[in-house]
Each structure stands twice: as structure tokens, then as C-alpha cells.
Amino acid sequence: MNRLQGENLLVSLGGVSVLKGVDFNLKAGEMLGLIGPNGAGKTTLLRVLAGLLKPASGSLFWGRSDYLQLSPAERAKRVAYLAQSGTAHWPMSVERLVSLGRLPHLSDWQRPGEADEEIIQQVMAETDLSDFRTRQFDTLSGGERSRVLLARALVAEPELLLADEPVAALDLAHQIEVMSLLQCYCQRGGSLVVVLHDLRLAAHYCDRLMLLVAGETLADGTPESVLTGDNMARAFGVRLSSAATSIAETLKLPWERSR
Numbered sequence: 382m383n384r385l386q387g388e389n390l391l392v393s394l395g396g397v398s399v400l401k402g403v404d405f406n407l408k409a410g411e412m413l414g415l416i417g418p419n420g421a422g423k424t425t426l427l428r429v430l431a432g433l434l435k436p437a438s439g440s441l442f443w444g445r446s447d448y449l450q451l452s453p454a455e456r457a458k459r460v461a462y463l464a465q466s467g468t469a470h471w472p473m474s475v476e477r478l479v480s481l482g483r484l485p486h487l488s489d490w491q492r493p494g495e496a497d498e499e500i501i502q503q504v505m506a507e508t509d510l511s512d513f514r515t516r517q518f519d520t521l522s523g524g525e526r527s528r529v530l531l532a533r534a535l536v537a538e539p540e541l542l543l544a545d546e547p548v549a550a551l552d553l554a555h556q557i558e559v560m561s562l563l564q565c566y567c568q569r570g571g572s573l574v575v576v577l578h579d580l581r582l583a584a585h586y587c588d589r590l591m592l593l594v595a596g597e598t599l600a601d602g603t604p605e606s607v608l609t610g611d612n613m614a615r616a617f618g619v620r621l622s623s624a625a626t627s628i629a630e631t632l633k634l635p636w637e638r639s640r
């Protein structure tokens with residue numbers, strides 16, 4: 382059974398139809414890459430899945446429950462949303478900011494307990510942030526900030542993680558590290574929707590890709606079935622250059638971790 386199942390999702394913004402009846406499904410443990418040209422509707426779909434935007438029509442179910450009727454508190458326990466250029470709205474240390482990710486699991490004024498602290502420290506180590514514990518968030522570089530925001534999302538232990546371009550500001554090593562971390566999250570049963578512009582990373586890490594173009598799904602399936610010459614031409618208006626042998630060869634990730 383799908384963890385999340387949406388049908389005919391329709392969204393209009395400023396009088397423009399941005400999602401034109403998109404069907405969506407996601408299983409537990411699935412790593413879904415959302416790809417497509419600028420303005421295709423990827424962030425809009427993610428915002429619908431995060432419960433931040435109500436579709437004008439269509440249905441969205443979490444198992445058998447109507448997802449669109451869940452309260453924000455119920456949603457926050459299950460879903461974490463990592464926005465494209467997320468930020469912190471007031472100055473605070475990295476550790477404090479990451480620990481805020483546990484809030485959906487605490488009652489009013491309850492402080493994180495031992496088990497919460499363990500999760501926080503484990504995620505900080507996995508995201509390579511242990512040395513940044515006492516640093517103020519607003520003094521970090523763009524890439525360091527993205528890792529802190531990812532850590533805050535992961536400490537919530539969400540069943541569904543929605544990540545909008547989580548590697549956009551990261552160097553090569555941290556891109557691979559973060560993608561591997563997201564893969565581990567899915568291997569432990571988490572469901573992930575990740576917006577990626579780097580098709581090599583998408584092909585290498587994702588179980589499935591959904592290619593959105595102008596608010597419609599052009600292709601949905603394994604990376605091999607989606608990243609075809611025909612689909613690339615229709616979505617991006619590009620073709621394979623004469624120097625390249627095949628799309629599969631071109632999209633092979635030439636790097637792996639050495640430590």
C-alpha cells in the first residue's frame with residue numbers, strides 16, 4: 382500500500398494553472414526524485430505534500446486517512462519540509478536550532494530528554510556538524526547552513542521528508558555525503574521526495590524519478606525509463622551531443638567517497 386496517494390491535484394497561483402491534475406504516489410522507504418525545468422511546478426507540488434498549500438481540487442491520502450484534513454500538529458509529527466532557501470528567523474546556536482526539530486514530539490514547554498539528546502547528537506555527527514555545535518547559525522556559510530537545516534529536519538524522525546534542492550549549495554564531497562544520508566534515511570523506512578537539478582545525482586541515488594513539465598507529469602518510473610533522450614528533448618529542449626556515447630554513460634556519477 383502507498384504511504385501517500387494523490388489524484389488529480391490541481392493548483393492555480395495568481396490566476397495561472399501551476400499543477401494541472403497531477404497524480405502522485407509514494408511508498409514507505411521510497412526515494413523519489415522530482416525533476417524538471419525551472420517553473421515546472423516541483424516546489425508547488427512539494428508545498429502541497431507539506432500541507433502548506435491546499436489544492437483547488439484533487440485528493441491526497443496518507444494510508445486511509447484524508448491527508449488534507451490532518452491538523453498541522455499531526456502533520457508535523459510525520460512530515461518534515463526542507464525548503465529551498467530555508468533560514469532561521471533569529472540568532473541561535475547550531476545545536477539549539479537542530480534540537481528545535483524535536484519540537485513536534487514534545488508537549489508544550491517540555492525540554493528534550495535523554496533519548497531526544499541522543500538523536501540530536503547522532504544526527505549532528507552524521508551531518509558532519511559536531512564541530513559547529515556552539516557556532517551561531519547566521520555566521521555559517523551557505524553550505525554549512527543547508528546541512529544544519531537538513532539535520533533539523535532529520536532529528537524530527539519524519540516518516541516523510543520533503544527536500545527542495547538540498548544539495549544546491551554543497552561542495553562535491555558534501556553533496557555525496559548528504560545524498561548518501563538521504564539514501565540511509567530511506568533504507569530505514571523513511572519516504573523521501575527530493576527536488577534535484579543534478580540529473581546525475583538523481584539517476585545515481587533515486588529509486589524512482591518523476592519528471593514534471595509545465596505542471597504535468599511527463600514521465601514517472603525508474604531513472605533509466607525517465608532519463609531518455611526523447612524525454613530530455615521534450616522537457617529541456619536538449620539533445621545528446623555528438624561527443625557523448627549514451628545518456629546512461631553521460632549520467633554516470635564519476636565520484637564515490639574515499640573516506
Ligand SMILES: Nc1ncnc2c1ncn2[C@@H]1O[C@H](COP(=O)(O)OP(=O)(O)OP(=O)(O)O)[C@@H](O)[C@H]1O
Pocket residue numbers: 394395396397399417418419420421422423424425426
Ligand atoms: N504566487 C504565485 N503567483 C503566480 N505564479 C506563481 C506563484 N508562485 C509560483 N508561481 C509560478 O508557478 C510556477 C511553478 O513554480 P515552482 O516554484 O513550483 O517551480 P519549480 O519547478 O520548483 O521551479 P525551479 O526549478 O525554478 O525552482 C512558476 O512559473 C512560478 O512562476
